[in-house]
Amino acid sequence: MAFLADGLVSMDAYLIHLGSLIGIYILMSLSFNLVVGYTGLLNLGHVGLMGIGAYVSAILVKNFHLPFALGLLAAGLLTMCVAGILALPAKKIKGDYYALVTLGFLFVVFAVLVNGESVTRGTLGIPGIPRPEMFLSNSMYLLLVACITATTFLFLDRLVHSPFGRALEAVRDDEEVAQMLGKPVFKLKLIAMMISGFIVGMAGALLAHFVQFIAPNSFWLDLLVSALSGMMIGGVASMRGTVVGVVILFALLEPLRFLSFPSSLIGPLRLMIMMCLLLFIILRRPRGLMGRAELES
Amino acid sequence: MDVFVELVFHGLIAACIYALLASGLVFIYSTTRVFHLAHGGVIALSAYAFWFTTSVLSWNIVLSALMAIVTSTVLGLVMNELVYEPLRRRNSKGLGYLIATIALLMISGALIIAIFGGQNQSLGFSSQVHVIVGAHVTTLQLLLMATTVVIFFLLHLLSTHTRFGKTMRATADNEVVASVLGIDTRQIRRLTFALGSALAGVAAIFYALEFNLDPNMGVMMAIKGFTAAVIGGPGSMTGAIVGSLLLSGVEQASVWYLGSSWRNAMAFTLLFIFLLMKPHGLFGRRFS
Numbered sequence: 006m007a008f009l010a011d012g013l014v015s016m017d018a019y020l021i022h023l024g025s026l027i028g029i030y031i032l033m034s035l036s037f038n039l040v041v042g043y044t045g046l047l048n049l050g051h052v053g054l055m056g057i058g059a060y061v062s063a064i065l066v067k068n069f070h071l072p073f074a075l076g077l078l079a080a081g082l083l084t085m086c087v088a089g090i091l092a093l094p095a096k097k098i099k100g101d102y103y104a105l106v107t108l109g110f111l112f113v114v115f116a117v118l119v120n121g122e123s124v125t126r127g128t129l130g131i132p133g134i135p136r137p138e139m140f141l142s143n144s145m146y147l148l149l150v151a152c153i154t155a156t157t158f159l160f161l162d163r164l165v166h167s168p169f170g171r172a173l174e175a176v177r178d179d180e181e182v183a184q185m186l187g188k189p190v191f192k193l194k195l196i197a198m199m200i201s202g203f204i205v206g207m208a209g210a211l212l213a214h215f216v217q218f219i220a221p222n223s224f225w226l227d228l229l230v231s232a233l234s235g236m237m238i239g240g241v242a243s244m245r246g247t248v249v250g251v252v253i254l255f256a257l258l259e260p261l262r263f264l265s266f267p268s269s270l271i272g273p274l275r276l277m278i279m280m281c282l283l284l285f286i287i288l289r290r291p292r293g294l295m296g297r298a299e300l301e302s
Numbered sequence: 303m304d305v306f307v308e309l310v311f312h313g314l315i316a317a318c319i320y321a322l323l324a325s326g327l328v329f330i331y332s333t334t335r336v337f338h339l340a341h342g343g344v345i346a347l348s349a350y351a352f353w354f355t356t357s358v359l360s361w362n363i364v365l366s367a368l369m370a371i372v373t374s375t376v377l378g379l380v381m382n383e384l385v386y387e388p389l390r391r392r393n394s395k396g397l398g399y400l401i402a403t404i405a406l407l408m409i410s411g412a413l414i415i416a417i418f419g420g421q422n423q424s425l426g427f428s429s430q431v432h433v434i435v436g437a438h439v440t441t442l443q444l445l446l447m448a449t450t451v452v453i454f455f456l457l458h459l460l461s462t463h464t465r466f467g468k469t470m471r472a473t474a475d476n477e478v479v480a481s482v483l484g485i486d487t488r489q490i491r492r493l494t495f496a497l498g499s500a501l502a503g504v505a506a507i508f509y510a511l512e513f514n515l516d517p518n519m520g521v522m523m524a525i526k527g528f529t530a531a532v533i534g535g536p537g538s539m540t541g542a543i544v545g546s547l548l549l550s551g552v553e554q555a556s557v558w559y560l561g562s563s564w565r566n567a568m569a570f571t572l573l574f575i576f577l578l579m580k581p582h583g584l585f586g587r588r589f590s
Contacts, residue, residue: 047397098581101337101396105532106577112525113574116567127563226521230408233401269420273412280405280412287402288388300397 021143025215027255028150032208033228034235034247035161036201042242042298043165044197045177046095050107051205051232053114054091056224058084058206059213060118060125063134066214073137073214080210081203088202092195099180111229118221130220134213150211157204162244164200173197174242177298227276234283240296249295254279304436309554311437315512317550318450322505323527324534324542325457330498332537333470334491336386337396339403342524343410344381344499348374348506349515350418353425370510371503378499381406382492407524414517423515446508453501457539470494474537529573535586544584548572 033055040048061083062076071079094106118125125131140146164170175183176193184190213219231254239250258275266274291299323345330338352370355361361369385402392398429441461467472480473490481487509515509523530549534541549569556568576583 047400049400094578098577101400102577102581104397104400105337105528106574106581109532109570109574109577112570113567116570120563120567122563226404226408230404233404237401270416273415276412277409277416280409283405284385284402287394287398287405288385288392291392291394291398300401 018143021147023255023259024147025143025150025211027251028147028154029208029212029215030231030235030255031154031248031251032157032211033205033232034239034251035157035244036204036208037232038236038239038242038244038247039161039165039173039204040197040201041236041300042240042296043170043173043177044194045300046092046194046198047101047104047300048091048107048198048201049104049229050091050110050114051201052224052228053111054084054088054202055205055209055212055228056114056118056219056221057087058209059219059224060131060209061206062210063131063213063219064124067131067134073135073140076214077207077210081207084206084209085199085203088198088205089195091202092198095194095198096191111226115221115225118224125221128221130218130223131213132218134217134219136214136217146215150215153207153211158244158248161204165242165244169193169196174298177242230276230280230283234279234286237283237286237291237293240293241291241300242298243293243295246293246295250293253294257282306558307435307437309558311434311439311443313550313554315443315446316553317546318446319505319509319512320526320530320546320549321450321543322453322501322508323523324530324546325453325539326498326501326505327527327531328534328536328539328542329457329501330494331531332539333474333494334382334386335396335474336399337403337528337536338381338498339400339524339528340381340406340410341378341498341502342522342527343407343520344374344377344502345506345509345523346414346515346517346520347377347410348503349510349519350414350423352507352510353423353515354418357423357425367507370507371500374499374503374506375496378495378502379492382495386495387488387491407520410520411518414520418517420517425510427511442508442511446512449504449508453504454539454543461539466490466493525573526569529569532573532581532583533576535583538583538585541583541585 033051037048037051040046040051058080062080065071065079066073066076091107091110095103098106119127121127136146140149165173172183172188172193175186175188176190180190209224212223235251235254236247237250238253239248240246258279261271261275261278264271286293323341327338327341330336330341348370351373352366355366355369356363385406386399389398389402427442431438431440432444433439461470469480469485469490472483472485473487477487480490505523509519526549530545531542532545533548534543534545549572552572553565553569556564560568
């Protein structure tokens with residue numbers, strides 16, 4: 006949520022701008038919930054995957070002049086592959102140690118983005134990422150984001166209520182039992198991670214072309230805790246809950262912009278409120294508003 | 303050759319800072335099974351408290367050092383009482399603690415910006431320079447190395463030769479049995495957090511005297527301490543020392559061969575390789 010809405014004059018323009026951001030955050034949190042809530046893998050590297058998607062599309066479209074649609078697709082596919090690789094340790098490593106491994110992955114992605122200066126421009130970031138001509142205006146872009154988010158939501162909502170989704174939840178609730186019942190546990194984890202990777206890679210690309218500037222800091226712990234908060238508020242293992250959670254998060258944090266605080270204080274204030282909320286939920290209501298599972302059943 | 307010796311000393315100094323960081327993390331983890339990443343935030347806040355009292359309020363340096371240790375101890379205790387203990391009462395396992403500690407780490411960073419502002423700060427502290435086998439070392443750096451050695455020695459004595467150490471290990475091994483045997487496990491955890499966080503205060507003082515402070519330093523400290531602890535095996539003090547030396551060695555080697563900007567990247571890569579290949583570290587036991 007580090008992307009400030011500079012230069013937006015009217016309320017309408019601001020809301021349209023906000024709409025696209027909310028859509029992208031929903032995409033990020035839905036794919037997060039598929040892996041964390043339904044499959045029980047706390048993938049703290051999720052925003053690292055998002056960063057990969059964002060950089061892939063930004064570089065392909067800006068430097069190699071590929072069409073936007075191809076950039077988006079390439080971001081999704083490449084991130085999907087990386088997510089598949091990130092799923093491999095889940096074969097041996099479980100629970101909180103898997104969370105640590107994926108946190109380590111996030112650090113590595115960050116370091117590569119900072120140090121791969123010849124490609125990523127390091128901490129300077131990539132400015133002026135072009136938008137496709139059709140979606141130049143914010144309102145057209147909102148339409149695009151809304152379409153993709155709605156399609157993804159419908160797909161994921163059906164997926165988790167299908168036999169495949171129930172198998173995922175069996176893996177989360179008791180891996181040994183799922184194994185004994187003949188479920189291919191690792192394959193299920195792998196597929197869940199890859200689907201999630203494809204979606205979050207696209208979300209990253211959508212974000213890159215929307216805010217038109219990305220830097221390694223855009224995909225760092227601040228974003229991770231936003232994803233965690235969105236999911237935990239709405240509910241672990243609930244797609245509808247996730248949408249509600251992200252909207253609540255924005256509804257709570259955005260009004261801070263209109264308070265007469267010095268602007269340097271607003272960032273820390275947002276983070277503190279969000280984190281206190283996250284702590285409150287973990288302590289008081291670990292399944293969130295509409296959740297059906299706890300992270301560690 | 304001279305450059306090489308300088309680099310080795312730089313490596314040792316960094317290793318001492320990492321070892322101080324990791325010792326607190328490992329100390330807390332080995333008793334409470336909480337991977338207290340917010341330890342980095344505690345260090346950052348105490349380092350700022352140290353800077354604020356010396357530079358802005360111009361307190362005596364000893365008084366400021368005490369202030370830093372008090373700050374870190376209080377912060378550690380507050381985090382334990384307000385967050386970790388309630389989580390424990392809910393029978394939370396690793397994941398809940400992990401999310402909570404990340405949240406606390408982020409709060410610390412935000413607090414620093416809110417209280418002390420977003421700029422980098424420096425104490426501008428300098429001490430006498432000595433030349434030892436061709437390398438330039440300051441009195442402060444010698445003091446840092448000595449302090450690290452003493453602290454590890456004391457921690458070792460504490461855990462192996464005192465009653466408190468025994469009850470600590472009993473609490474770590476099996477909380478239920480320990481409490482049946484009449485050990486007040488909650489009190490043990492409280493003391494562990496107090497002592498581990500006091501170590502954070504010591505690390506903060508040396509860090510503030512030696513390096514610049516920036517509001518995001520807590521995250522970096524958490525990652526470095528985390529890396530050293532994971533490489534060594536998060537429950538082992540020997541591991542913390544070896545992990546810190548290895549981490550610092552890899553960092554200096556990447557500065558030497560690849561250039562200074564690759565320092566963090568290689569450190570993270572080392573961490574990732576260890577997490578994948580040897581997740582319980584060099585000296586770690588497998589905990590179920």
